[in-house]
Amino acid sequence: MPDKFDLLRDIFGHAQFRPGQEPIVDALTEGRDVLAVMPTGGGKSVCYQIPALILPGVTLVVSPLISLMKDQVQALVQNGVRAAYLNSTLTAGQYGKVLANMRAGVYKIIYVAPERLGTDAFRETVASMDVSLVAVDEAHCVSGWGQDFRPAYLGIRDFVESLPRRPVVGAFTATATERVRRDIEDLLGLADPFRIVTGFDRPNLYFEVIQTTKSTKDYELRRLLRKRYADRSGIVYCGTRNTVDEVAEKLRLAGYAATGYHAGMSDEDRHAAQEDFLYDRCRVMVATNAFGMGIDKSNVSFVIHYNMPKDVESYYQEAGRAGRDGEPADCVLLWSESDIILDRFLIEKNEENPELDPEDAERLKRLEYERLDRMSDYCRSTDCLRARLLRYFGTEPDKERCGNCSNCNGDFETRDVTVDAQKILSCIARTNNRFGGSTIAAVLRGSMNPQIERYGLDSLSTYGIMRGRDEREIRSLIDELRLQGYLSVDPDSIYKIPALTPKARNVLLGRETVTMRFRRGNPQPADAKKASKRSKTAAPAGDGTLLGHLKAERLKLAREMGLPAYVIFTDAALVDMCRVMPGDMDEFLTVSGVGKKKAERYGERFLAVIRKHRVDK
Numbered sequence: 029m030p031d032k033f034d035l036l037r038d039i040f041g042h043a044q045f046r047p048g049q050e051p052i053v054d055a056l057t058e059g060r061d062v063l064a065v066m067p068t069g070g071g072k073s074v075c076y077q078i079p080a081l082i083l084p085g086v087t088l089v090v091s092p093l094i095s096l097m098k099d100q101v102q103a104l105v106q107n108g109v110r111a112a113y114l115n116s117t118l119t120a121g122q123y124g125k126v127l128a129n130m131r132a133g134v135y136k137i138i139y140v141a142p143e144r145l146g147t148d149a150f151r152e153t154v155a156s157m158d159v160s161l162v163a164v165d166e167a168h169c170v171s172g173w174g175q176d177f178r179p180a181y182l183g184i185r186d187f188v189e190s191l192p193r194r195p196v197v198g199a200f201t202a203t204a205t206e207r208v209r210r211d212i213e214d215l216l217g218l219a220d221p222f223r224i225v226t227g228f229d230r231p232n233l234y235f236e237v238i239q240t241t242k243s244t245k246d247y248e249l250r251r252l253l254r255k256r257y258a259d260r261s262g263i264v265y266c267g268t269r270n271t272v273d274e275v276a277e278k279l280r281l282a283g284y285a286a287t288g289y290h291a292g293m294s295d296e297d298r299h300a301a302q303e304d305f306l307y308d309r310c311r312v313m314v315a316t317n318a319f320g321m322g323i324d325k326s327n328v329s330f331v332i333h334y335n336m337p338k339d340v341e342s343y344y345q346e347a348g349r350a351g352r353d354g355e356p357a358d359c360v361l362l363w364s365e366s367d368i369i370l371d372r373f374l375i376e377k378n379e380e381n382p383e384l385d386p387e388d389a390e391r392l393k394r395l396e397y398e399r400l401d402r403m404s405d406y407c408r409s410t411d412c413l414r415a416r417l418l419r420y421f422g423t424e425p426d427k428e429r430c431g432n433c434s435n436c437n438g439d440f441e442t443r444d445v446t447v448d449a450q451k452i453l454s455c456i457a458r459t460n461n462r463f464g465g466s467t468i469a470a471v472l473r474g475s476m477n478p479q480i481e482r483y484g485l486d487s488l489s490t491y492g493i494m495r496g497r498d499e500r501e502i503r504s505l506i507d508e509l510r511l512q513g514y515l516s517v518d519p520d521s522i523y524k525i526p527a528l529t530p531k532a533r534n535v536l537l538g539r540e541t542v543t544m545r546f547r548r549g550n551p552q553p554a555d556a557k558k559a560s561k562r563s564k565t566a567a568p569a570g571d572g573t574l575l576g577h578l579k580a581e582r583l584k585l586a587r588e589m590g591l592p593a594y595v596i597f598t599d600a601a602l603v604d605m606c607r608v609m610p611g612d613m614d615e616f617l618t619v620s621g622v623g624k625k626k627a628e629r630y631g632e633r634f635l636a637v638i639r640k641h642r643v644d645k
Contacts, residue, residue, distance in 0.1 A: 032057070035078050039107045041601070041623035046071045048226035052198070055222035056161060057082050062198040063167075063209065063218055065225040068348030072200045073100060076163035080137045081109065085158030085195075086130075089139045091165040092178055095302065097139040102595050104137060108625035113139035114150070117295075127153050142169075142180035145187040159195045162188055164216060167199035168341075171211035172392060176342075185217040197221075202348060203228075203341045206422055228344070228421045232351045235413040236360045236434035237406070245334060245362050249275070250282060252332060252360060253312065260329045261305075264314045265346055267335030267370050275334060276314040289315040306592040308583070317346060326353040326598035332360045336367035336407060338374065339399035340420050343406075353600035363407045365500070371400050401517070401524070408507050410545035412436050440545040446535065448494070448505055449542040453514065453532050455490035461527040468526070469502040508544050574641045578602045581637050585630060596630060597621060609638060 032053055036042050045053070048064070049071055055062050056079035066072050080087030091097055097113035104111040112126050112135050129135060130153050144150050162184075164170075170181035188197060199212050199221075213221060240248050249264065264279075266272045269290040276288035287301040287310040304310040306325055313319060317337070331350040337343040343361070351357030375396045402420060409416055413433040415425040429436045455468055463471075463479075470477060471485050474492030485491065494502060506526060509515045514535060515526040534540035579593075579602060586593040597605075601621030610616040616631045617624070 030082050032078055032082065035081050036074070038624045039081070039109065040074060040077075041617075041619070041621045041626065042074075043618075043620065045074075048224055049075050051222070052224060053078050053082075056196055056198050059196055061196060061218040061221040062200075063213055063221045063223045064198065064200050065204050065209065065228075066200065066202060067226070067228050067230050068202045068345065069230065069352040069354065070202070070226055072165070072202070075200065076161065076198050077104070077109075077137065079161055079196075079198075080163075083160035083196075085160035086135065087137045087161040087163060088154070088159055088195075089137060089163045089165060090142050090145065090181075090184060091139055092142060092169055092176075092181075093166065094141070096165070097141075099592075099595075101139060102591060106591075106595055106626060106629075107623050109137060110135050111137040111139070114144050115139075115141040116143075130154070131156065133157075142178065142184060145180075146183050151187075151190065155192060159191055159193075161196045161198065164197065164199045166201060167212045167216065168201040168204045168208050170215045171204075171208045172388065182215060185215060188217065203345050203421070205341075205420075225423075228418055228423050229414065229425075230348060230351065231432070232354055232356050233347065234356065234358045234432050235347070235417070236358065237409075237413065238360065238362050238434075239407070240362050240364050242364060242366050245364065246275075246278060248362055249332065249334060250279075252330075253279070253284060256358070257330050259311070261308065261311045261325070261327050262313075262330035262332065263319070263328060263346075263349060264312060264332045264334055265337070266314060266316060267337075267367065267374070269316060271335065272314050272316055279312060279314065284312055285310045286312040286314055289313060289319040291316065291318040306594075307586065308593060317342060325592065326594040326600065328352065328357065329355070330358040330360065332362065334362055335370065336361065336363040336403060338371045338396065338403065340403050340406060340417065341399070343403060344417060344421075353598045355600060355603070361407065365503070368400070368404055371403075372397075375400065397524075404507075405511060408504065408511070410435055410440060410547070438547050440547055442543050442545050444541055445505060445508075445544045446541045449509060449514065449535055450538075451490060451493050452502070452505055452509060453528060453536055455488070455493075456515070456526055457528055457536075458488050458490055459485065461525060464525055465503050465506045466499075468506065469499045472502055473497060473499060505544070509542070512542065514542070574606050574638065575602055577637050577641060578605060578634060581633060585633065597626070597634075605634065605638065609642075610635060611639070 032050070036045065048066060052062055052064050052075040056076065064072065064075060066075075076087065076089065094115050094117055097115055098117075101111045101113050112129065114123065114126055118126065127149060130138060140150070164181075164184060166176065169176050169178040170184065171177060188194060197216060197218060199216055199218060201212070204212065212218070238248055264275060266275055269292045272288045272290045276286050279286035287304050289298055289301045293301070301310075301313070302319070305313040328350050331347050333343065333346070337346065347359035350359055375393060406413065406416055412425070412429050413435050414430040415428060418425045431437070451472060452468065455472055459468065459471070467479055467485070470480060471488060471491055472494040474495040476486065480486055506515065509532075510517065510526060514529060514532040516529050517524045517526055535542055582593050582596050582602065585596055589596075598621055601619060604620045608615060608619050610619060612635070613627060613631050616622060616635055617627050622631075
């Protein structure tokens with residue numbers, strides 16, 4: 029039986045397992061089902077690829093991600109592992125050839141889309157094979173309570189049970205609440221699984237929230253690309269297809285190498301856009317959430333959300349596509365009140381899922397509104413962004429301030445807002461908890477609109493007592509009172525009418541003060557050490573440094589072989605070459621991310637670059 033440490037070193041080029049990987053490998057190779065929740069970039073693929081090479085039969089990897097299949101199969105083949113994929117991108121002839129090779133025992137690992145599991149041709153083929161392991165990637169897609177429910181995932185359990193011998197089943201996901209984890213176990217039929225949550229924290233990621241308006245988003249985006257992310261590769265996520273087209277065009281007109289990607293484009297155009305990004309012909313990908321799941325591009329050093337996502341799960345998954353190589357990377361969220369309106373519209377517009385009965389569909393919609401509230405709370409929060417994200421997923425942070433987010437690094441002042449809080453709470457009490465935040469703000473500002481006139485709200489004693497104040501400021505105060513527990517909203521209502529809680533009484537009676545943090549100045553993206561490390565890693569090809577020369581050689585190789593540059597070596601591997609400065613092949617094999625096959629293929633060319641750098645220096 030192959031040794032797991034030998035495989036880790038010789039195939040994947042790593043000297044040791046990352047946290048959580050080894051016990052997962054052990055459980056699967058010992059024949060035990062697994063449920064693993066690991067952050068994006070935490071090394072989930074190694075957890076099932078090594079058992080696949082140890083176990084005697086074939087491993088099937090069920091994935092909804094066409095881009096991941098191609099990406100990982102390319103990487104496995106480069107590492108000397110026989111692998112293939114089956115999905116809708118293959119022609120009938122290519123599909124038939126893969127099935128024939130499967131029957132001939134050519135492959136050790138086969139990636140397959142969930143929709144293929146129920147086809148007669150596939151089932152007939154695997155019925156004659158020894159399937160040792162079924163790895164289910166993006167396992168949260170099986171749950172109707174997850175953010176990416178995919179009905180085809182509901183057929184995985186039936187497929188597994190239809191095999192002549194039940195294989196070991198491993199379920200892997202990066203973002204799953206406790207409710208979704210229970211669904212994964214039940215719906216996939218995991219038998220007494222080994223459960224592990226390695227943590228959701230990504231210490232290398234810097235989180236930042238910037239409040240904008242519809243008219244200032246473009247300015248903020250261009251400012252970030254110009255001042256922070258020049259010559260760096262990243263993704264800009266937008267909420268709709270039209271926004272993708274508009275933003276991508278504006279960036280191109282402004283001189284940025286940008287391309288767009290969304291589900292409304294033709295297959296050919298999407299493929300071309302993805303290839304341009306993966307092969308570094310375009311450094312900025314503007315996309316909807318249709319892009320990115322499974323993309324293993326290692327040098328994505330920033331993810332900017334042009335619009336606020338509908339839920340924290342989606343945000344964290346999309347933001348996590350930055351810094352997959354462990355290098356420092358930025359996750360910046362531009363948000364405005366108009367984003368919340370857009371997200372509510374998208375929730376209402378979303379067609380009912382045919383797999384759900386009307387009662388469950390309505391419950392799912394309420395859950396979507398609840399998750400939207402948590403997402404907007406994240407945007408408005410003044411406490412540590414990382415701590416808020418971790419607590420959302422049920423993990424208690426090690427410390428209250430991470431020191432690597434805009435709220436920790438920002439300059440805040442704490443003000444006493446008790447008088448304003450009393451005015452707002454009094455107004456809500458006098459309207460008998462019947463109106464939303466915009467109407468409450470209008471009453472306090474002394475505005476006149478049809479609703480105020482219709483309900484006689486201009487006769488209230490609180491009418492106009494905050495005249496001259498900005499509506500957004502009052503709405504922010506209302507949100508802060510809710511966050512601090514003085515107001516509540518009915519979770520089953522889509523209208524989010526604020527109501528006083530028992531805690532508000534002490535404020536109204538003057539027995540308790542209310543404070544609120546306000547930002548002063550702009551936050552810094554990271555400390556000097558991390559910023560310096562980012563600059564070093566982001567060195568462009570041919571910039572005169574050793575890293576630049578190594579990147580140039582990698583790019584030349586990539587073009588010769590028709591592969592994305594990071595499939596040859598990741599940026600992290602190139603950085604480690606600069607640290608190790610290997611002089612021969614034995615030393616080259618000690619570089620993190622360099623396995624035997626890659627060393628045989630590419631080692632001499634990179635060693636020549638390093639030797640020349642030594643001489644020139």
